[in-house]
Amino acid sequence: MAKAIKTVSxxxxxVEDLGNDTKRFTLVDQDxxxxxxxxxxxxxxxxxxQGLVRTYSLCNDPYDDRxxxxxxxxxxxxxxxxxxxxxxxxxxxxxxxxLPRGGIALDQEGTxxxxxxxxxxxxxISAIRHLERRGRSNYVLHWTSRGRPVLTDMIAPxxxxxxxxxxxxxxxxxxVIAAIVGEFAGSGLAACxxxxxxxxxxxxxxxxxxxERKHIEMFTPPKVIARSDVPPYELYxxxxxxxATVTPDVGLLGTLDALGVEVPVSCGGGIxxxxxxxxxxxxxxxxxxxxxxxxxxxxxxVCVGDCAGQRLxxxx
Amino acid sequence: xxxIAIEEPEVTMSWQGVVRYLHKTPRAFLPMRSFPSLELxxxxxxxxxxxxxxxxxxxxxxxxxxGRQVTLFEMETLEALQRDHKIxxxxxxxxxxxxxxGVPLNHLVGRRFRLGEAIVEATRLSTPCRHIEEILGKxxxxxLINRSGLNCKIIAGGTLRVGDAVRPI
Ligand code: FES
Numbered sequence: 070m071a072k073a074i075k076t077v078s079x080x081x082x083x084v085e086d087l088g089n090d091t092k093r094f095t096l097v098d099q100d101x102x103x104x105x106x107x108x109x110x111x112x113x114x115x116x117x118x119q120g121l122v123r124t125y126s127l128c129n130d131p132y133d134d135r136x137x138x139x140x141x142x143x144x145x146x147x148x149x150x151x152x153x154x155x156x157x158x159x160x161x162x163x164x165x166x167x168l169p170r171g172g173i174a175l176d177q178e179g180t181x182x183x184x185x186x187x188x189x190x191x192x193x194i195s196a197i198r199h200l201e202r203r204g205r206s207n208y209v210l211h212w213t214s215r216g217r218p219v220l221t222d223m224i225a226p227x228x229x230x231x232x233x234x235x236x237x238x239x240x241x242x243x244x245v246i247a248a249i250v251g252e253f254a255g256s257g258l259a260a261c262x263x264x265x266x267x268x269x270x271x272x273x274x275x276x277x278x279x280x281e282r283k284h285i286e287m288f289t290p291p292k293v294i295a296r297s298d299v300p301p302y303e304l305y306x307x308x309x310x311x312x313a314t315v316t317p318d319v320g321l322l323g324t325l326d327a328l329g330v331e332v333p334v335s336c337g338g339g340i341x342x343x344x345x346x347x348x349x350x351x352x353x354x355x356x357x358x359x360x361x362x363x364x365x366x367x368x369x370x371v372c373v374g375d376c377a378g379q380r381l382x383x384x385x
Numbered sequence: 386x387x388x389i390a391i392e393e394p395e396v397t398m399s400w401q402g403v404v405r406y407l408h409k410t411p412r413a414f415l416p417m418r419s420f421p422s423l424e425l426x427x428x429x430x431x432x433x434x435x436x437x438x439x440x441x442x443x444x445x446x447x448x449x450x451x452g453r454q455v456t457l458f459e460m461e462t463l464e465a466l467q468r469d470h471k472i473x474x475x476x477x478x479x480x481x482x483x484x485x486x487g488v489p490l491n492h493l494v495g496r497r498f499r500l501g502e503a504i505v506e507a508t509r510l511s512t513p514c515r516h517i518e519e520i521l522g523k524x525x526x527x528x529l530i531n532r533s534g535l536n537c538k539i540i541a542g543g544t545l546r547v548g549d550a551v552r553p554i
Contacts, residue, residue: 074413103416105520134416168414168519337515338526358530 076116076165077105079137084160087219090143091188092155093128095136096164103134108172109199110192110260110286113137115154116165123150126191126262126286127169128223130198137166140220142188173284175200179257181208182250184271186263187215192286193262194223201227208232211244213263247274254278262286299354302376306330306385307349315376322372330385332371339373346371350382402488402551404501405460406476409434414520417477425503427542430454431482451538452508455500458534460486470528478521481511481534488551490535497540501549505537 083095098104107113112126129138144151158164173196175181181200183193190212200208201224210227212218213236227233236244246267250259251274259282261271268285275283301316304324315324322344325332335343339357348369354377357370369383408417409431423431430437436453458481466472476484483500493507513529 077414078412098412098415100411102411103418105414105416335514336512338513340530341512 076167079104079164079166081158081160081162081164082136084158087140089217089219091140091219092143093138093140093220094154094158095138096166097136099163101135104137105168106134107131107137107169109175109196110173110284111169111171111195112192113139113169114167115139115150116167117150117153117158121150121153123154126195128191128194128198128220130195130202132199132202137169140188140191173260173286174258174281176207176256176258176282179207180253181257182253182259183208183210183212184244184246184249184259184261184263184267185210185212186267187213188219189262189264189267189286190218190220191262193260194220196260197224197227197232206230206232207257210234211249212236213238213243213267215239246270250274256282258282258284260284260286299375299377302378303380304376305350305380305382307382308385315381321374321376321381325371325385332385334372337372339370342370344370344372347384348382349384350378350380352377353381398489398492398496398553400487400489400553402485404483404545404547404549404551405486406484407545407547408477408480408482408484410480411435414516417480419477422544422546423482425455425500425505425539425542425545427503427539428454430539434482450536453536454539455483455505455537456481456511456534457483457485457488457490457500457537458511459488459490459532460484462529462532465532466525466528472523472525472528474521474523474525478517478523479529479534480517483545485551491532493535497554499550499552499554500537501545501551502543503539503545504541504554506540508536508538510534511536 079096080099081094082097085093087093107127109131110126112124114122114124116122125139125141127137128140129136141151141154143155173192175196185193193210197208210233212233215238218235221228224233253259259275261268298317301314304313304315311328313324313328315321333343335341340359342359345368347367353369354375355365356373359370360368407420407423409420409423410417411433412435425431429439458479463474466474491510494509495507497504497506511534513526513533515526518524518526
């Protein structure tokens with residue numbers, strides 16, 4: 070049985086140096102097929118190899134369904150993702166990405182107030198392109214940047230129409246966030262993506278707003294499918310003599326994956342039986358719909374299973 | 386399960402179905418595209434589909450499976466999801482290749498039947514995949530258990546078109 074495929078295979082079709090330490094990457098399917106759909110302001114995990122995974126907002130319009138466009142600012146002091154993309158990624162290179170997640174629940178009628186700092190503008194570019202294509206202008210973007218902003222080519226008509234306020238902080242004062250959002254206290258949506266200080270000012274300004282009317286761009290982790298709700302326990306693999314702790318956020322299957330153990334997984338939901346594994350110490354928690362009571366005495370469906378005790382031993 | 390062994394009489398099945406939609410996709414997770422016809426190749430699969438045997442040009446292609454050269458899904462299941470669960474699942478969303486109407490898929494495991502001008506053999510029932518909920522944002526995993534379609538292998542190939550008949554042999 071094949072190991073489950075977890076990522077979308079794409080190819081880099083374009084790399085543009087936009088200046089100001091920023092590059093824009095366009096990812097497509099190798100046969101120019103449509104890519105999995107996304108919502109305005111959604112993000113993807115980009116798998117750069119050797120466990121290096123970084124999350125970036127998509128900045129194209131969701132309607133533009135054959136490309137994923139991301140913009141990456143080089144963080145010289147960063148943890149390596151942006152430097153890898155800047156230095157080593159070229160046109161023609163295959164790159165695996167996750168399915169798109171998240172997005173901004175735009176207010177259809179009221180005003181959408183977007184506040185961006187520098188490269189934090191990317192989710193709003195996607196949202197603005199989406200709104201503009203549908204003939205909507207119920208938004209305003211306040212965008213702060215140090216020096217010349219990049220990516221302006223993607224929203225040029227909106228800038229021309231006066232719906233975007235640019236603040237070059239090398240020459241002018243930063244906007245007062247509380248004053249900007251204060252105007253919209255009664256209705257509409259406010260969203261912010263930028264450096265920590267900006268997010269903090271935004272959070273303070275909208276602290277009394279109802280949740281559904283504010284959006285702080287934070288990259289949400291992938292939805293864990295079979296989330297464990299039991300306390301952490303020890304996992305020992307008797308055949309390969311590996312030891313690990315299973316925590317609720319990673320789960321049993323995630324831990325096996327991290328240990329590099331090849332368990333065949335197909336449905337991932339406890340009904341096909343592909344991942345049945347022998348256990349010798351437990352007792353395990355069975356959540357599958359495959360095994361009989363007799364089979365459960367020494368087998369476990371690991372894609373949905375867990376341990377009721379402190380230590381689970383699997384014959385792997 | 387092992388208490389009673391029922392002697393199954395050789396039944397001649399009488400039913401007649403029709404092909405409503407045809408879809409394929411070249412790689413995992415990519416949206417299915419609709420086509421007026423598909424090319425079925427004996428022993429290999431559907432030309433250009435992710436499960437085509439020998440489709441190794443993609444860098445992370447799905448490992449082809451002998452018994453899953455073409456997959457079928459019942460139109461009636463889409464209607465039942467709408468009726469019983471108020472879920473609208475579209476023909477391009479169930480991720481099987483051939484949407485048929487009037488074909489008792491769950492009773493065909495192990496049998497051969499005609500799919501347009503091709504002949505296929507049903508190998509096993511398909512199981513739903515948890516990822517489908519993630520991709521679609523619709524809670525369809527549970528309602529699709531036991532009616533997630535049929536996997537078949539292609540015995541005799543040919544062109545399959547929307548509107549073609551599906552018949553027992
Ligand atoms: S993968 Fe299907 S039961 Fe675990």
